[in-house]
Amino acid sequence: MAVHAILWRRKPRRQIQACRTGGNPLSPKTYIQEFAGKRILIVEDEYFLAAETRRKLEKLGAHVVGPTGRVREALDLIELDNVDAAILDIHLGDELVFPVAEQLSLLDIPFVFATGYDPSIIPKTFTGFALCEKPTELEAIARQLFGPGTDGMS
Amino acid sequence: MQAVCDQENDERENMAHSDASLAPRDMPDAPVTAQTAQARMAELSETNARLHAENRALTRRVAELAHANSDLQNLLESTAIAAIFLDSSLRITHYTPAITAIFRLTEADLGRPIDHIAHRVAYDRLKDDVAAVMRTLAPLEREIRDPQGGTQFLVRVLPYRALDNAVAGTVLTFMDVTALMRAEALLRDREALLRSIVEGIPQLVWRAVEPGCWTWVSPQWTSFTGQAAGAALGRGWLAMVHPEDRERVVLAWQEAHDAGQLEVDHRLWSLEANGFRTVHLRARPVMDAQGRVEEWFGTATDVHEMLLMQEHQQVLLHELQHRVRNTLAIVRSVARRTADSSDSVENYADRLEGRINAMARTQTLLTRATQSSVSLRDLISNEIFAQTVDRHRIEIEGPVVPVLGKAAENLSLAIHELTTNSVKHGALSAPGGKVGVRWEIDSRTQPDNLRLVWQETGLEMPVQPPGRRGFGTELIEGLVPYQFGGTGRLVFEPTGVVCTIELPLPSLVKVRVSITG
Numbered sequence: 001m002a003v004h005a006i007l008w009r010r011k012p013r014r015q016i017q018a019c020r021t022g023g024n025p026l027s028p029k030t031y032i033q034e035f036a037g038k039r040i041l042i043v044e045d046e047y048f049l050a051a052e053t054r055r056k057l058e059k060l061g062a063h064v065v066g067p068t069g070r071v072r073e074a075l076d077l078i079e080l081d082n083v084d085a086a087i088l089d090i091h092l093g094d095e096l097v098f099p100v101a102e103q104l105s106l107l108d109i110p111f112v113f114a115t116g117y118d119p120s121i122i123p124k125t126f127t128g129f130a131l132c133e134k135p136t137e138l139e140a141i142a143r144q145l146f147g148p149g150t151d152g153m154s
Numbered sequence: 155m156q157a158v159c160d161q162e163n164d165e166r167e168n169m170a171h172s173d174a175s176l177a178p179r180d181m182p183d184a185p186v187t188a189q190t191a192q193a194r195m196a197e198l199s200e201t202n203a204r205l206h207a208e209n210r211a212l213t214r215r216v217a218e219l220a221h222a223n224s225d226l227q228n229l230l231e232s233t234a235i236a237a238i239f240l241d242s243s244l245r246i247t248h249y250t251p252a253i254t255a256i257f258r259l260t261e262a263d264l265g266r267p268i269d270h271i272a273h274r275v276a277y278d279r280l281k282d283d284v285a286a287v288m289r290t291l292a293p294l295e296r297e298i299r300d301p302q303g304g305t306q307f308l309v310r311v312l313p314y315r316a317l318d319n320a321v322a323g324t325v326l327t328f329m330d331v332t333a334l335m336r337a338e339a340l341l342r343d344r345e346a347l348l349r350s351i352v353e354g355i356p357q358l359v360w361r362a363v364e365p366g367c368w369t370w371v372s373p374q375w376t377s378f379t380g381q382a383a384g385a386a387l388g389r390g391w392l393a394m395v396h397p398e399d400r401e402r403v404v405l406a407w408q409e410a411h412d413a414g415q416l417e418v419d420h421r422l423w424s425l426e427a428n429g430f431r432t433v434h435l436r437a438r439p440v441m442d443a444q445g446r447v448e449e450w451f452g453t454a455t456d457v458h459e460m461l462l463m464q465e466h467q468q469v470l471l472h473e474l475q476h477r478v479r480n481t482l483a484i485v486r487s488v489a490r491r492t493a494d495s496s497d498s499v500e501n502y503a504d505r506l507e508g509r510i511n512a513m514a515r516t517q518t519l520l521t522r523a524t525q526s527s528v529s530l531r532d533l534i535s536n537e538i539f540a541q542t543v544d545r546h547r548i549e550i551e552g553p554v555v556p557v558l559g560k561a562a563e564n565l566s567l568a569i570h571e572l573t574t575n576s577v578k579h580g581a582l583s584a585p586g587g588k589v590g591v592r593w594e595i596d597s598r599t600q601p602d603n604l605r606l607v608w609q610e611t612g613l614e615m616p617v618q619p620p621g622r623r624g625f626g627t628e629l630i631e632g633l634v635p636y637q638f639g640g641t642g643r644l645v646f647e648p649t650g651v652v653c654t655i656e657l658p659l660p661s662l663v664k665v666r667v668s669i670t671g
Contacts, residue, residue, distance in 0.1 A: 046480050047564075047633045048487035069636065091476065093560075 031142035036061035041077055041086040043100055044114075045069030045093050053087065056138055069093065074100045078107070085145045086111035110145045236328040239314060244268050244284060247323065256300075256307070256328055275300050275307060275328075284324050287311045291321060297331070306332045357453035360391070362437070364447065366407035378456075380425035396421035396430050403435070414439060416452060431458040477559075484563075485510065491625045505574070508541075509625075512570035515540060516563050527663065528562050530555040534591055537569040541577050552593035555604065561662045564629075564637055571626030572608050572653055581610035581650045588612045595659060602659040603640075610650025630655065638662075 040062045044050040050067035057064050065081045068074050069092050077083065078100070086104055088097045088111055097113075104111045230237065236252035238259075244267045249259055257273045269281050277298045287294050294311040308329045316322040352359050352372055359372040371386045379386075379394040386394070395403055399420035406418040416437040421430035437452025488509050496502035515536055519528045534550055542548070557565060569591075573582070581587025593606040627644050630653055634642035640657025 045637075046483065047636045049480065049483045050636070051632070052483065052487055052490075070639075 030139060031146045032060060032139045034142050034146040035138070037063070038084040039063045039065050039082055041065040041074065041081070041083045041111075042067035043069070043074045043086065043092070043097055044089040045091065046089070049089075053138075060138070071095050071097065071099050075103055078103055078109070083109055085109065087114050087141060088112065089114060112141045112144050114141065238268070238326045239323060240268055240284060240326070241323040242288065242321070244281065246271070253328065274302060277309065280326075283309075283311050284326070287313055287324050288321065304332070305330055306335045355453075357455050358433075359451075359453050360386075362450045362452065364407075364411060364450070366392075366404065369449065375454075378425065379423050381423075394423045396423075406435070410437065410450070411439075411447065416450065419457065422454065431456055432461055433457060481513070484513070488567075488625070491628070495624055508574060509567070509570065511540070512537060512566055513563065516566040519566075520559055520562060527556040527558045530557055530565075530593065530662075533557055533562055533566050534569055537566050538573050538589070538591075540570075541573050542582055544582070547582065547588050549588070549590040549592075551591070552606070553595060555593070555595070555659070555662065557662045561638065564633055565662075568626070568629045568634070568642075568655070569608075571624075571629055572651070575624075575626055575651065576610060581613055584613055586612040587650065599658075604655075604657055604659050604662065606655045608651065608653040608655075610652070613648075613650045 035057055040057055042050055042053050042057075042064060044053065044067055046069070050069070054064045054067055065077050065083055066074065068077065069089075071092060074097075078086075083104075086100075086109060088100060090097050090113055101111065101113075230250045231252075234252045235250060236256055237250045238246060238253050238257065239248040241247050246259070246264055246266055246268060248264070249257075253259060256275055257268075257271050259271060263271060268284070275298050277296075279296075283294055283296065291313045293313070296309045296311075298307050298309055299305070300307070308331045310327045310329075312325045312327075313321045314323040314325050353374065356374070358375045358378055360368050360375065361370040362368045366389060368387050368389070368391055371383050371391070373383070375381065375386055375391070376383055381390070381394050392400055392403070403418055403420050406416055410416040416435060418435045419432055420435060422433045423429075424431045433454040434457045435452065435454050437450045439447040440449050440451050442448045489506055492502055492506045492509065496505060516528075516533070519532060519536060530552065531550060531554070535548075538548055538550075539545070576582040576587075576589055581589050588611050590609045590611070591606070592609075593604060596603040596605055630642035630644045632642075634640050634655055634657060638657035638661040640655065640661065642656075643654045645652045645654075
């Protein structure tokens, strides 16, 4: 079962690309430690998934914002909680996460779509942003959030 | 015939002249002398020679006439056309042999009126028809049948003109057209069959010449689009195509000749739907003997429903992917939590298996259920009675509440944990203990609230609450607020466990939104 992480940005500096887990073989640099000290918002409606991601992120020294499974709550957290980056599930029960994505993009906060769905379901509004398929391992997500070609959070 | 006849006349005239010349030129008033006698002899023998010559010519003409007559006879016989010649009084003057198959005629019948002769065809109006042709001089055709043999005849009645162009009677010809009629009937049947197929299939059928110029369209076109067949011809049909799709369809037609086929999907106006529906246009060229494209034969098939179903299937597939992923995540989480609170591998394996079984039971319930919802009662009793058979110690009470997929999975995990705890340490572990599960719907709130209480009673030796937050506690106090937006409270009372869950009713039947295009 492939689980995909999809990254989109308003001004893509790279072409659509394939992501690799375990780091780029040409550069041994990993990005997972970049989570330390950052405020990471988790938007995920599945309690167990949210709890697992939170546990992992906290182990890496991140400060977890949320998690929440609701759009309204996520928007409130963005406004109140100085989010550095976000990990978003697309389906939140009876609502979709896209308003949250739009708000993050407006504030130039990097984020990653983490979803079990095929990337082709991303609405047309979001084409023109770089899409990247990846298993939702935190290393792959970290590369997308903090790796080269991003807005340079460091 | 006329020419031959004219020659014969000339011949006779010549002969008349010859006769005249045979007569003595001058009557013998003068006495016959030896000299005159000799002269007469010479004259006679000359006349005789001329007579012989005339006779030979006549014989030759007669032979020629006989030949012509026999040619005519042979012609009539070889065509096997049954013909009968009647005079103005309907009397038989002549007939061809083939007619005897229809009229029982012999030579002896010549001169008898036609209506005296027995025949085997159903032709009651024969006499009237002949009379009509005699009167109007207009030829007449009629199809008649031999009721016994089933043979079909085409009868022609024509006026018979004599040499002086006067109408001297009629000629009747009988042609056996049975084979022709059968072929025609077969052709008609085939045509009807083809038509019923073309007009019976759900496809809209059309014929066209390049590029996209329709020459014929089946009635289905009109019933589908509401456009009259006449208006669709030429390129009129394009008006029924969605404006945004027209360019694409025209382009497909332009490429059709080289491609040797036409395949394109487009939206077409539907009168019944009062909107556009997607159809699949498909055409193949019809070639002539030289392999040149003569015309195109094509169909438009309504694929709207099929496309919707494909989309729906895609949604279901995504849903399945999502659920598998989430289920695995839950299993992973449950395994980890179980490991955290297990003191031996055996204990770990038992509890993990129990939890996975609980999830499996819910899946079975959901699979069997219609609309993929289960009733709250079924869900609860299913979980409890998987671990105990003491039905008299359990009381389940509450109104009908349907629970959908994900909510059902989470709720049954919670009930599973409560039951496991009760069987091991709580009311169901001791002889006098009882469990009551009761729920009610509170309509005073907006939206309606479900309040469910799990209450254990009858315990003599209350158990000590577990020192750390267990998996069951996390489910009730962590998952319920997160997933359902409600509250959950697990209290270890002296008489046993009391668990109170409150959640908004709609959260139990929340349907996932689907993403399309």
